[in-house]
Amino acid sequence: MRPVDTLVIAVQAIGRNKLRSFLTALGIIIGVASVVVMVHLGRSATRAVTEEIASIGSNLLFVMPGTSQRGPGGLRIPAEPFELADAEAIEREVPGVVVAPSLSRSATVVYGNANESVSVEGTTNAYFEVRNHPLAYGRPFEPAEVRSGAAVCIIGQTLVDDMYLDATPLGSTLRVGRTACRVVGVLSAKGTSMGQDRDRTVLMPIKTVQRRLAGELDVNVMYVSALVDGTTPRVQDDIEALLRQRRRIAPGAEDDFNVRDTQDVADALERTTNTLTVLLGAIAAVSLLVGGIGIMNIMLVSVTERTREIGIRLAIGARTADVLTQFLVESVVLSTIGGIIGLAIGMSATWLATAQLDLPFVLSPGTMALGFGFSVFIGVLFGFIPARKAAHLNPIDALRHE
Amino acid sequence: MSSHARPAAEPAPVILEMAGIFKIYGSGAAEVRALDGVDLAIRAGEFVAVMGPSGSGKSTCMNILGCLDVPTAGSYRFHGVDVSALHRDELALLRRHYMGFVFQSFNLLPRVHALGNVELPLVYQGVRPAARRARALAALEAVHLGDRAGAVPSQLSGGQQQRVAIARALVTEPSLLLADEPTGNLDTATAGDIMSLLESLRRERRITIVMVTHEPDIAAHAERVLQFVDGRLVRDGPPA
Ligand SMILES: Nc1ncnc2c1ncn2[C@@H]1O[C@H](COP(=O)(O)OP(=O)(O)O)[C@@H](O)[C@H]1O
Numbered sequence: 265m266r267p268v269d270t271l272v273i274a275v276q277a278i279g280r281n282k283l284r285s286f287l288t289a290l291g292i293i294i295g296v297a298s299v300v301v302m303v304h305l306g307r308s309a310t311r312a313v314t315e316e317i318a319s320i321g322s323n324l325l326f327v328m329p330g331t332s333q334r335g336p337g338g339l340r341i342p343a344e345p346f347e348l349a350d351a352e353a354i355e356r357e358v359p360g361v362v363v364a365p366s367l368s369r370s371a372t373v374v375y376g377n378a379n380e381s382v383s384v385e386g387t388t389n390a391y392f393e394v395r396n397h398p399l400a401y402g403r404p405f406e407p408a409e410v411r412s413g414a415a416v417c418i419i420g421q422t423l424v425d426d427m428y429l430d431a432t433p434l435g436s437t438l439r440v441g442r443t444a445c446r447v448v449g450v451l452s453a454k455g456t457s458m459g460q461d462r463d464r465t466v467l468m469p470i471k472t473v474q475r476r477l478a479g480e481l482d483v484n485v486m487y488v489s490a491l492v493d494g495t496t497p498r499v500q501d502d503i504e505a506l507l508r509q510r511r512r513i514a515p516g517a518e519d520d521f522n523v524r525d526t527q528d529v530a531d532a533l534e535r536t537t538n539t540l541t542v543l544l545g546a547i548a549a550v551s552l553l554v555g556g557i558g559i560m561n562i563m564l565v566s567v568t569e570r571t572r573e574i575g576i577r578l579a580i581g582a583r584t585a586d587v588l589t590q591f592l593v594e595s596v597v598l599s600t601i602g603g604i605i606g607l608a609i610g611m612s613a614t615w616l617a618t619a620q621l622d623l624p625f626v627l628s629p630g631t632m633a634l635g636f637g638f639s640v641f642i643g644v645l646f647g648f649i650p651a652r653k654a655a656h657l658n659p660i661d662a663l664r665h666e
Numbered sequence: 667m668s669s670h671a672r673p674a675a676e677p678a679p680v681i682l683e684m685a686g687i688f689k690i691y692g693s694g695a696a697e698v699r700a701l702d703g704v705d706l707a708i709r710a711g712e713f714v715a716v717m718g719p720s721g722s723g724k725s726t727c728m729n730i731l732g733c734l735d736v737p738t739a740g741s742y743r744f745h746g747v748d749v750s751a752l753h754r755d756e757l758a759l760l761r762r763h764y765m766g767f768v769f770q771s772f773n774l775l776p777r778v779h780a781l782g783n784v785e786l787p788l789v790y791q792g793v794r795p796a797a798r799r800a801r802a803l804a805a806l807e808a809v810h811l812g813d814r815a816g817a818v819p820s821q822l823s824g825g826q827q828q829r830v831a832i833a834r835a836l837v838t839e840p841s842l843l844l845a846d847e848p849t850g851n852l853d854t855a856t857a858g859d860i861m862s863l864l865e866s867l868r869r870e871r872r873i874t875i876v877m878v879t880h881e882p883d884i885a886a887h888a889e890r891v892l893q894f895v896d897g898r899l900v901r902d903g904p905p906a
């Protein structure tokens with residue numbers, strides 16, 4: 265028997281029962297589509313993170329309290345937070361750096377009838393330079409305001425758009441938590457990244473946040489910018505040495521803080537998104553498996569229904585292998601069609617989703633090949649048992665079947 | 667005995683030879699001897715009718731002759747080959763190349779048009795589409811259905827369906843045609859047409875025909891009648 269004829273018979277059998285064939289393939293369609301969407305979205309998110317971090321710049325260091333050690337029960341041992349004096353010490357003793365200490369709290373801001381829940385970041389004027397986020401208009405904090413913790417704030421573009429409508433924000437009074445603040449400046453627009461609106465923010469002098477919002481004198485994180493390219497590793501070492509000394513960490517003991525450059529952060533984020541990708545991909549693969557079981561189910565029904573046809577073919581001279589391949593090819597064609605449609609739907613859905621979420625559209629030929637190959641494999645795997653059942657029918661019994 | 671000329675000195679070779687064939691279903695008290703020790707030999711070109719009451723083992727005998735079924739005991743030689751030693755796939759090849767079947771219930775593929783049904787055995791023989799189509803059309807014309815090649819079985823009368831089945835059985839030019847009650851589902855006039863068709867095809871192609879029938883006037887078309895009762899061959903001779 266010519267292979268072409270086997271294929272033709274399979275395609276004709278599929279075409280004869282279009283609705284059923286479609287419903288059977290639907291399981292594979294959904295499975296492949298979801299694998300494609302999940303993995304691609306994961307890749308897009310990873311790419312977004314990497315691009316984002318690259319845009320922050322490579323000379324930025326994050327200094328955060330915390331240890332990599334774990335205590336009993338796998339819990340992280342809490343570490344002492346920093347204080348403003350630490351930031352001042354770094355600026356004073358490590359050459360060639362600018363330091364922006366930061367303490368964030370979320371708070372509700374109210375202007376007139378409008379209110380929004382935002383993240384309020386207490387920092388210093390160094391922030392604009394270190395985080396590469398300049399003012400659009402207005403002025404930075406006065407040194408006196410920073411020293412005394414005055415009730416002034418600089419707001420992001422989203423708040424201006426949402427709360428001020430046509431009014432000018434400069435000089436207005438904005439209630440942040442329970443503090444009435446004067447708006448002195450507006451940050452330049454940064455747009456959305458990774459689904460987060462970076463213009464939905466309020467900056468205040470760090471002392472203001474410490475006293476009026478947080479009620480403590482901690483510093484969450486210190487952003488350090490190395491002024492000269494290529495000095496980040498040296499700066500990193502200097503900061504570590506200085507902080508070990510200031511925090512009285514015995515030689516040989518582990519740091520209870522960490523100094524990470526943007527690459528470290530990027531790596532950590534990438535690990536997270538990758539884990540998520542694998543997880544979602546695995547869930548999607550399960551749905552592909554369910555699709556395969558659907559194929560097997562329908563093929564088993566089909567073999568029973570077509571027992572007489574099988575009997576006729578056997579009587580006419582079909583061998584075991586002829587019948588086996590006929591049904592196997594049928595299920596593979598079915599799952600392959602499902603795979604192709606699933607790929608198309610998956611790609612469209614990914615494209616739509618990335619457009620909606622403002623993520624880069626990443627095409628991964630590997631994933632597409634994998635999804636497609638897997639659907640063919642599922643056709644073989646789950647088509648085999650029904651095909652075997654058909655091929656091993658006794659011709660007489662099959663011919664007598666009603 | 668034979669209706670057409672053949673050199674008397676040189677009888678046609680025996681192509682079907684059964685010796686001590688048993689087919690037993692079940693065991694103990696439920697045992698059914700569908701065939702209970704059958705010996706028979708059929709020569710090339712013979713037209714044999716098989717008769718007997720219902721349940722006497724006619725179909726069982728046909729199925730074994732057609733290599734669709736294997737006997738419980740005994741030996742069956744087809745063209746001198748002991749079939750009991752063959753694998754199921756080898757039996758399939760024998761059917762594919764040497765046998766044609768016609769059934770009481772036609773057994774056409776329901777959603778496939780007449781030409782497709784007739785082509786089917788050639789598909790399994792690996793014949794290319796163009797040659798396949800030409801041969802299938804010729805076979806349909808031989809059964810006077812050249813103009814209904816595109817009709818699916820449900821659009822054909824019983825007699826027409828059986829003619830398609832005969833075309834399918836003969837398209838591979840088999841040496842043996844096995845027909846199990848081919849006229850059983852047809853009215854008398856149509857049955858007569860089918861019989862004269864079979865007779866003329868046999869005359870032209872010199873194939874061996876073994877045919878089961880209940881009706882003496884159908885059996886009268888044959889040269890030789892095998893009479894079965896309770897799984898035994900009780901009479902073997904010319905039609906009564
Ligand atoms: N698969 C089977 N299982 C059990 N008994 C069977 C089977 N096939 C046939 N028989 C029995 O064998 C006997 C002969 O059947 P069959 O050859 O079909 O008779 P006929 O064709 O002469 O009417 C019957 O008694 C029938 O019931």
Ligand SMILES: [Mg+2]
Pocket residue numbers: 724725726
């Ligand atoms: Mg019968």
